Structures are given as structure tokens and as C-alpha cells.
Amino acid sequence: MAQRKQLRVGNQWLYADDAERLLRDAIRIRDQEEQRHRIEGHVQPWWKRYVFSTDHKWIGLQYGFTALCFLLFGFCLMILMRLQLGWPGHAFSLMKILGENRAPGGVLLPEAYNQLGAMHGTIMVFLAIVPLAVGAFGNYVVPLQIGAPDMAFPKLNMISYWCYLPGGLVMLSSFALKDGTANSGWTSYAPLSVIATKGQTFWLFGMVLLITSSLLGSVNFIVTIIQLRAKGMTFMRLPFFVWAQLVTGFLLLLAFPPLEAAAVLQLMDRVAGTSFFLPSGLVISGQQLHNAGGGNPLLWQHLFWFLAHPEVYVLILPAMGIVAEVIANNTRKPLWGYRSMVGSVIFIGFMSFVVWAHHMFLTGMGTLISAFFQTTTMIISVPSVIILTALFISLYGASIRFTTPMLFALAFLPMFGIGGLTGLPLGLVTADLHLHDTYYVIGHFHYVVAPGTIFAMFAGIYYWFPKATGRKLNDFWGRVHFWGSFLCINGVFMPMFAQGLAGVSRRLYDGGIQYAHAKAIAEQTNPFMSISAIGLLVFQVPFIFNFFANVLAAMRGKKNVDDNPWQATTIEWAATTSPPLGHGNFAVLPVVHRGPYEYNCPECTTTDFVPQHAEIAAVPPPGGGMLPEAAVAQREM
Amino acid sequence: MDAHAEAHEHVLEIPYTVHPRPDTGLYNAKLGIWLFLASEVMLFGALFSSFILIRTAAPVWPRGWEFLNVPLATANTFILIASSVTVVLAWANLRLGNLKWGRIFIALTLVCALAFLVNKGFEYTHEFKEHRFPSTSNFLAIYFTMTGLHGLHVLGGVIVFSYLLLPGAKMWKTDRARYTNRIEVCGLYWHFVDLVWIFLFPSLYLM
Numbered sequence: 001m002a003q004r005k006q007l008r009v010g011n012q013w014l015y016a017d018d019a020e021r022l023l024r025d026a027i028r029i030r031d032q033e034e035q036r037h038r039i040e041g042h043v044q045p046w047w048k049r050y051v052f053s054t055d056h057k058w059i060g061l062q063y064g065f066t067a068l069c070f071l072l073f074g075f076c077l078m079i080l081m082r083l084q085l086g087w088p089g090h091a092f093s094l095m096k097i098l099g100e101n102r103a104p105g106g107v108l109l110p111e112a113y114n115q116l117g118a119m120h121g122t123i124m125v126f127l128a129i130v131p132l133a134v135g136a137f138g139n140y141v142v143p144l145q146i147g148a149p150d151m152a153f154p155k156l157n158m159i160s161y162w163c164y165l166p167g168g169l170v171m172l173s174s175f176a177l178k179d180g181t182a183n184s185g186w187t188s189y190a191p192l193s194v195i196a197t198k199g200q201t202f203w204l205f206g207m208v209l210l211i212t213s214s215l216l217g218s219v220n221f222i223v224t225i226i227q228l229r230a231k232g233m234t235f236m237r238l239p240f241f242v243w244a245q246l247v248t249g250f251l252l253l254l255a256f257p258p259l260e261a262a263a264v265l266q267l268m269d270r271v272a273g274t275s276f277f278l279p280s281g282l283v284i285s286g287q288q289l290h291n292a293g294g295g296n297p298l299l300w301q302h303l304f305w306f307l308a309h310p311e312v313y314v315l316i317l318p319a320m321g322i323v324a325e326v327i328a329n330n331t332r333k334p335l336w337g338y339r340s341m342v343g344s345v346i347f348i349g350f351m352s353f354v355v356w357a358h359h360m361f362l363t364g365m366g367t368l369i370s371a372f373f374q375t376t377t378m379i380i381s382v383p384s385v386i387i388l389t390a391l392f393i394s395l396y397g398a399s400i401r402f403t404t405p406m407l408f409a410l411a412f413l414p415m416f417g418i419g420g421l422t423g424l425p426l427g428l429v430t431a432d433l434h435l436h437d438t439y440y441v442i443g444h445f446h447y448v449v450a451p452g453t454i455f456a457m458f459a460g461i462y463y464w465f466p467k468a469t470g471r472k473l474n475d476f477w478g479r480v481h482f483w484g485s486f487l488c489i490n491g492v493f494m495p496m497f498a499q500g501l502a503g504v505s506r507r508l509y510d511g512g513i514q515y516a517h518a519k520a521i522a523e524q525t526n527p528f529m530s531i532s533a534i535g536l537l538v539f540q541v542p543f544i545f546n547f548f549a550n551v552l553a554a555m556r557g558k559k560n561v562d563d564n565p566w567q568a569t570t571i572e573w574a575a576t577t578s579p580p581l582g583h584g585n586f587a588v589l590p591v592v593h594r595g596p597y598e599y600n601c602p603e604c605t606t607t608d609f610v611p612q613h614a615e616i617a618a619v620p621p622p623g624g625g626m627l628p629e630a631a632v633a634q635r636e637m
Numbered sequence: 638m639d640a641h642a643e644a645h646e647h648v649l650e651i652p653y654t655v656h657p658r659p660d661t662g663l664y665n666a667k668l669g670i671w672l673f674l675a676s677e678v679m680l681f682g683a684l685f686s687s688f689i690l691i692r693t694a695a696p697v698w699p700r701g702w703e704f705l706n707v708p709l710a711t712a713n714t715f716i717l718i719a720s721s722v723t724v725v726l727a728w729a730n731l732r733l734g735n736l737k738w739g740r741i742f743i744a745l746t747l748v749c750a751l752a753f754l755v756n757k758g759f760e761y762t763h764e765f766k767e768h769r770f771p772s773t774s775n776f777l778a779i780y781f782t783m784t785g786l787h788g789l790h791v792l793g794g795v796i797v798f799s800y801l802l803l804p805g806a807k808m809w810k811t812d813r814a815r816y817t818n819r820i821e822v823c824g825l826y827w828h829f830v831d832l833v834w835i836f837l838f839p840s841l842y843l844m
Contacts (some may be wrong), residue, residue: 014662149653178684219672227665257676265687273772276687294695294775306683483672483811543786584649 001612012614029381036080052162054154055583059161060140061468066165067132071454074123077116077261079537084108084491088510094127099635102180114183115199117507119171122203125311126210127168128451133318134214135164137460138221138245140468142573145239147230147383147590147613152223160216167209174202185507187308190277190300194269195284204267211260218252221245230571230613232592236342237612239570239596240335242340247349248314252426254412255310255353261301269295298363305356313352315449316416317345319456320387323409327391328458329568330406331398332608333599337390344383351380361432372433375523377427384420388413389483403566408459410485412452415470421446422497439508440500443493449500451489458482458543463566470559471550471595477542491532496527502505554579567609574611591615670822674829680832684786688779688840692802699776701842704769706760712836713756720749721831724824731817735810740802742812742821746827747798750791757788780841787810787837797823 004018014022053059083092091106102112143151151157157267174181179197182188193200214279225246238246273291277300282295335341350555357365358371391413398548400406422444425431435441460480464474502521504512511526512518553560562572572580590613594603598610657664692698701707705821726744729774771781801819808816 072732082750148651149649149713154651155667215676223674225664226661227653227658227663227668253672253676257680261680261683261687264782264786265684268771270779272778272781273770274778274782275772275775276691277777292774292778294770295693296690298695299690303683303687309786516648590840 014245021203022072025588026453039054041071046262052158054150056143056151056157057385057468057580057585058141060136061140062161063131063135063139063164064137066168067128068458070123070168071128074128075500075537075540077120077123077294081113081116081120082530082533084113084509085511086527087261088513101178108168111183112180113509114185114507115181117183118182118188118203121173122170122578124246124449125186125315126270127164127206129315129449130214130311130404131458132457133453134221134245134248134314135161135217137322137457137464138217138239138248141464141572142221142245143224143228143240144467144576144585145570146225146233147571147575147586147592148224149584149586149589151220151273152227153220156216156220156238160213160220163209163213163216166562167206167213168211171206172201174199177202185439187304188266188300188357189264190269190295190297191279191282193264193300194277197288201270203266207223207263208260208267211256211263214252214256215260215395218249218256221249225249230590230592233612234592236339237595238323239321240338240341240345241321243345244324246602247345248317250315250349251310251314251352255307255314258303259307262300262307265303285384288575291422298360301360301363302357302396302524305345305359306353309356309359310352311347311446312448313348315350315453316384319412319416319453320345321462322393322460323412324391325570326409326463327378327394328597328599329463329566330401330409332401332402332599333394334400334595334599335390336393336396337386338595338597339490341387341390344386347383348380351376351383355380358427361429362436367429368439374427378424380519381420381424381427388417388420389447398482403462404473404475405459405463407479407482408417408462410453411482412456415447415451415455419452420449421451422626434503435500437505438500439496439504439506442506443496446496450493451486455485458485462548465547465550466561466565467578467580471506471554472565473550473559477546479611481539481543481546484542488532488536488539492529492536495529499525564611567607569598569609569611571612575613645682646791653686655812655818658839663819666671666822667825668812668819670825674750674825677829679835681783681786681836682731684783684842685836687781690820691775691779699774701776701780702844703768704733705780705842706763709756709760710838714838716749716753717831720746721751721828724820724827727821727834731820733815734793734813736806739820740806741771741801743798747802750795752799754788754795761795783837787833790833794823794827794830797826 006013006016007016008138050058053062076213079240080095080098083090083095089107093106095103095106095108098112099109102109102115139151143149153196161578171181177199181199182193182196184200184202184546186197188200188203211486225238225242265274266590268274269276275292275295277297278289278291278293279297280287282291282293303617324341325334355373355376357369358377361373363371381589395410395580402602422440425430426435426444462473462478499512499518499521502518504515504518512522529546559578560580563576563578565578566573568574571592575588577584591610593614594610594611594612598604598612600608601610603610651665653657653663653665656663656669707815723745727746729738730742731739746761752813761781764781769777771778801816805819806816808819825831
């Protein structure tokens with residue numbers, strides 16, 4: 001075989017004639033892209049490009065921005081609640097924004113407190129975190145990470161967003177009702193919710209829209225991940241984030257419909273006067289309710305928790321996925337135990353369907369059933385611990401890059417650990433009898449979702465922001481945001497465990513000071529927690545400014561980082577530009593040659609990472625720059 | 638061979654919209670509809686579970702056949718089964734390249750679906766005339782909720798088949814395989830709607 005001249009391009013060794021051909025291709029592709037952009041720019045009106053877009057990236061950004069707005073809104077509701085809890089009955093001028101019928105003279109009324117509580121929970125779970133974790137990150141990142149030109153069903157994707165936003169707006173519009181919003185908690189337990197004010201009907205309508213949205217979204221995600229993986233992207237080469245999204249998709253697909261059924265039944269109870277959830281002989285305010293009776297309030301709880309427990313994993317799995325990506329990238333090591341993590345995430349998916357009744361130990365459903373659900377609950381904690389342990393071990397021996405996303409990802413580990421471990425006593429029937437419906441429960445699930453999932457979301461935002469804009473967020477303000485949030489959020493939630501162990505019930509309008517057993521600890525801790533909450537709000541300000549300043553700069557076309565600023569291996573970075581092209585994502589569809597986390601692997605010599613799609617190993621070929629025969633043969637195929 | 642040029646032609650296009658992906662053996666919409674049907678199974682499964690729970694807890698439970706119109710519902714059952722056959726025939730004819738007979742069978746499916754809805758309408762008006770409402774008893778609550786939800790599914794099928802029969806059929810000229818796939822996917826959905834009725838009919842009317 002004749003000698004062919006070789007040269008080095010970036011970190012790759014190429015034959016000169018190959019390099020020439022690639023260059024010609026690249027120029028041609030660029031010209032075609034430019035032409036296409038010109039054509040599309042003329043053909044597509046602005047509302048098709050920006051409002052009813054079918055581009056997964058734009059839809060992801062729409063989801064992200066909307067969800068962040070809802071996150072802030074839900075947070076502000078919590079601030080109002082914390083003002084009341086910290087200083088019960090005190091008049092605050094801020095409270096007057098709720099109106100005279102909710103807070104006369106700035107003193108929050110109990111019924112308004114219930115509205116805030118119900119809406120805080122609903123907004124945070126269904127309108128903020130799930131859309132952010134699945135709608136935003138899933139939409140933006142998954143097709144790029146698997147090498148797909150778009151989602152499998154772009155129009156469904158658009159419809160999915162346009163079911164979510166109206167669903168959210170229907171929920172919010174109930175603030176304008178005379179009787180206010182839904183006020184039966186985010187769980188909407190019957191029969192209270194059936195006889196509640198009109199806001200509950202809005203809640204149900206909103207939920208039906210949101211469920212439709214997530215149903216369409218989940219079908220789309222699963223089909224995309226199964227069908228549109230690039231050539232060579234086998235299941236075991238999928239980044240862990242994609243695995244997490246795949247399992248999440250199945251949870252949304254199969255767990256939400258029972259809640260849809262429950263919402264339909266409750267809607268019938270409220271609108272058509274049926275008695276699905278109303279038992280016979282119900283007496284309300286001294287009046288017997290004239291209804292057919294014979295319904296079962298526990299039925300609502302079963303249907304609700306059949307959704308809402310898998311929902312917990314919908315909240316946490318994408319977060320674990322993001323954290324895994326960030327940790328692999330910043331430890332510059334492959335994830336420890338990738339296969340066992342994948343196995344665990346699948347196992348969690350299955351098990352999450354058979355643990356729901358551990359929310360209902362106090363309903364008297366029988367010791368045998370309780371024992372069953374206690375057992376499954378203990379079993380499901382095992383795979384979660386495996387994932388967390390694998391992530392911890394991944395840190396061992398690494399020279400960690402303490403970037404802002406990495407700080408958030410690192411904080412996720414102990415925070416989720418606290419949230420998870422405090423859940424164990426709640427899964428054991430005897431301990432749960434004491435802790436049920438106390439602030440301990442609130443502390444437990446907020447540790448999972450707030451410093452757990454939301455920190456992971458922030459890690460994701462800081463990590464993928466350069467992907468979407470071509471700019472990195474400011475590192476200094478990112479650190480201020482992180483450390484401030486980290487300290488304050490623990491100030492809010494840590495005392496809740498002590499409160500709960502002392503027996504302070506949740507959903508109390510005054511934080512428990514009217515009860516002898518709760519008075520002391522409530523007075524000691526509540527003002528401190530409220531001040532921490534306000535501090536938490538203050539420390540979000542640097543993030544908001546940092547975010548918008550960089551978004552505005554990006555809109556003016558200013559980039560401050562290259563295409564792969566984190567030196568990542570996954571193909572959303574390595575094979576596309578940042579920000580990626582319009583429709584189509586990739587200039588050339590990538591072909592995947594290796595697993596997702598090839599950092600400091602044997603193939604690495606000039607750099608410490610090899611992208612998944614890199615065609616030629618960075619190793620200068622042995623024998624005077626000749627590629628081995630086998631490799632040549634493979635490439636000619 | 639110029640792999641890059643070939644790849645670029647497909648850069649904008651979503652793959653496997655028409656032809657199956659070799660390793661999964663499915664095209665996108667077919668996988669999508671199966672997933673959607675899985676979620677529908679969970680939806681109706683939850684409703685049937687609620688039905689069972691409420692019924693087993695009730696001290697007395699009315700017999701559907703004492704006042705519901707069983708002959709009409711039986712006719713409806715056969716109408717739906719017939720429509721499941723016609724939708725398969727429509728797909729089979731399209732597969733053979735026969736648009737004319739394909740459309741005739743789609744139209745027949747549509748006629749069956751509409752006949753089902755009209756019959757259901759008669760049944761509902763009869764119940765209302767006899768002052769039997771969803772609020773009257775839990776049996777009627779379940780009857781109206783479940784048949785109502787099923788009726789909405791039939792209505793959804795009517796809308797989609799009307800679209801595919803008239804404006805949607807233009808696709809036959811441009812993309813035959815894709816149009817045929819659409820009928821197949823709708824047919825799968827239609828079989829499911831049929832199947833739900835096969836469960837509803839005995840449990841509401843005969844038991």
C-alpha cells in the first residue's frame with residue numbers, strides 16, 4: 001500500500017486527502033445551511049418560529065422559561081406563608097397584594113393560608129419542577145444527546161407545550177375568583193375537595209390539561225429515545241441523563257392516567273352531583289348532604305397516590321441524570337458503575353408503581369396491606385442508594401473541577417441523601433404513625449425536591465446554558481447564588497425535622513403556637529426559618545440578573561465560549577455548534593463509536609477526553625504515523 | 638462513497654416516520670400509538686378498578702338489564718365489531734394499492750361509528766326522560782361516566798377518520814406508504830375503543 005501523507009487537525013490524525021474531502025464537505029454544508037436559513041427566515045412567520053415552534057430546542061426553552069416563572073411564583077407564595085408562620089397574625093403591608101378578602105389590613109386569613117398552601121404545592125410540582133426537569137431539559141438535551149434531528153413528533157411536542165401553558169393559566173386564573181383558588185392542599189383529598197369552593201373545579205380542569213400535556217410529552221420522549229438514536233448509539237452508550245428521561249417517560253405515561261380518571265370522577269362529583277368519593281350520610285355544617293352516597297373517600301387517595309408516588313420519581317430521576325452528567329464531566333472520569341446505575345433506574349421505575357399506599361398507613365387499610373407496602377418501600381430505597389453511592393464513588397480520586405454547575409451537583413448528593421434517609425422512618429408503619437402529617441414529612445420531601453431536585457436543575461441550567469446561548473453564566477455570581485442558597489435552604493428545612501419530631505402538624509395556619517406541645521419549638525424556630533426563606537429569595541436575585549444579562553448578550557449575538565466549553569464527551573456538545581442550528585440540529589448526523597464518559601481513557605493522549613462520535617482515536621498511530629490496516633479497512637466501509 | 642453527503646440529505650428529516658427502524662421493527666407512529674394505548678389501558682383500568690371497589694362495597698346494586706336497553710346495546714356491540722373489521726379491510730386494501738376500496742371501507746367504519754353514537758344518544762335521552770341522572774345512584778354515575786368517556790373516544794375516532802377520508806386522503810398521491818400507516822395506526826386505536834366497549838357492555842348491561 002502506498003504511503004499517504006498525514007496531518008494533525010485539532011486532536012485528530014487525518015490523511016491529507018481525507019482532510020481535504022472533509023473540508024470541502026464542511027464548506028458545502030455551511031453554504032447549504034446558510035441558504036436554508038435564508039429560505040426559512042422568509043417562509044416562516046415569526047409566530048411559527050417563536051410561538052408555535054416545532055423545534056425541540058425552542059420548545060425546551062419555552063418550557064424552561066415558563067417553568068422558571070412558575071417556580072418563582074410558587075416560591076413567592078411560600079414567602080407569604082412563611083411571613084405568616086414566622087409572625088402569626090402580624091400585619092404585613094406586603095400581604096395586602098392578596099386583596100382585602102384574603103388579607104384584610106395585611107393580616108392573612110386562615111382560608112387564604114389554605115389557598116396559598118394548595119397552590120404552592122400544585123404549582124411547584126406540576127407547573128414548575130416537572131416541566132423544568134422533563135419539558136425543558138428533556139426537550140432541549142435528549143435529542144441532542146442521542147444524535148436526533150428533532151423529537152419524533154414535533155407537532156405533538158408543540159401541542160404538549162400549548163396544553164401545559166393554558167393548564168397553568170387556568171390554575172392561576174382561579175386567584176381572581178371571589179372564593180379564591182383551590183384550598184384542599186395539593187393532594188385534594190376527598191370529600192373536603194368535593195365540597196370545596198369553585199377554585200377546586202379550576203384546579204381539576206387545569207390538571208386535566210396538564211395531564212394531557214405530559215401524556216403527549218411522554219409518548220414523544222419514549223419514541224424519540226427508542227427510535228431516533230444515532231447510528232452506533234446503543235442503549236448502553238446512552239448518557240445516564242437519557243436513561244433517566246426514558247424511565248421518567250414511562251412513569252408519566254403509565255402513572256398519570258389514573259389521576260386523570262380520578263380528576264374526571266371528582267369533576268363529576270362536583271359538577272354532575274355524583275357520589276364517587278362521597279360516603280353515605282355525610283354531614284356538612286350541621287346539614288346532611290343530599291346525595292346518592294355510597295362512594296369511597298379512600299378511592300381518591302388510592303388513585304391520587306398511584307400517580308403521586310411515581311411522580312416523586314419523575315421529580316428526582318431527571319435530577320439524578322443531570323447530576324450524573326455534571327459529575328462525570330467535572331471529575332474527568334467515567335461514571336463509576338454506569339451499568340448498575342442504569343439497572344437501578346429501571347428497577348426504580350418498576351418499583352415506584354407498587355409503593356403508593358405508604359402515604360396511607362394512617363387510613364386504617366389493614367396491617368397486611370401496610371406490611372406489603374412497607375416492604376416494597378424498603379426495597380425501592382435500595383436502587384436509590386445504589387445510584388447515590390455510585391455518584392459518591394465517582395468522586396473518589398478525581399481532580400475535581402469546582403465549576404458552578406459542579407457545586408450544585410455536589411450539593412445535591414448530601415441534600416438528596418438527607419431527604420432520602422429521612423424518608424425511611426416514614427416508610428416504616430410504626431414510625432409513620434407518629435410522624436405522619438407532621439413537619440417532619442414536609443422537611444423530608446422538601447429535602448428531596450428543593451435542595452435536591454432544584455439544585456440539580458440549577459446545575460443543569462449552569463451546565464447547558466452555554467449550549468443554548470454560546471455564553472457561560474458568570475462564575476462569581478454563580479458562586480454567590482450557590483453558597484447563599486445552600487446556607488439559606490438548610491435554614492428553612494432543617495428545623496422542620498425537629499418540629500415534626502416534636503409533633504407539630506403540617507398545614508397549621510399559625511405554625512402550631514396554639515398547641516401546648518408545639519408552642520415552644522414553633523416560637524423558637526419559625527422566625528429563623530422565615531428569615532432564611534427571605535434570605536433564599538434574596539440569593540436568587542444574582543441568578544436572575546446573571547441569567548438575563550447573559551440571555552440579552554446572547555440575543556445580540558455575543559458568544560464568549562467555544563462549542564465545547566466544558567470539554568465534554570457527550571455528542572450534544574461535541575458534534576454540534578453552541579447554540580445548535582435551527583431545525584436539524586447537526587450539520588452532519590453523528591455516528592457514535594463509544595460510551596458516553598470516555599474521560600482519561602486509554603484512547604486519550606493529547607486531551608483528557610474522547611467525544612462519543614470521534615472517528616479516529618487521538619493516539620498517533622504506531623509505526624511512523626501509519627494507521628493499522630484494520631482501522632483503514634473499517635473506515636473505508 | 639460519500640457518506641457525509643448522504644448523511645446530510647437526512648439531517649433535516651426525522652428518520653423512521655414511514656419505514657420501520659431495523660432494530661426495533663417499528664416506525665415512529667406505531668410505537669407512539671402502542672404507548673398511547675398503554676396509557677389508555679391505565680386510564681380505563683383505573684375507572685374499572687373504581688367501579689369494582691364501589692360495587693363490592695355497595696349493599697345493593699341495581700341490575701343494568703332491568704332498565705337499560707340491552708337489545709340496542711347488543712346491536713351497538715355488533716356495530717363496533719363490524720367497524721373493527723372494516724378498518725382492517727381499509728388498511729388491507731390500501732396496502733394493496735387500492736385507494737377506492739380503501740376509502741369505501743374507511744367510510745363504512747365512519748358510518749358504524751356514527752351509528753353507535755346515535756344509538757347511544759337514544760339511550761341517554763331515554764334515561765334522562767325517565768329521570769335517571771348521574772347523581773341518581775352510583776351505578777348510573779359509573780354508567781354515564783364510563784360510557785360517556787368511551788363515547789368521547791368514539792367521537793375522537795369519528796373526527797380522525799373523517800379527516801383521513803376527505804382532506805387527509807390527498808396524502809395518497811404524495812406519500813402512499815405514510816397514508817397507509819396512518820390508517821393502520823388509527824385502526825389500532827379503533828380496536829382499542831372497540832375492546833373497551835367489549836368490557837363495558839357485559840359489566841354495565843349484563844351483570
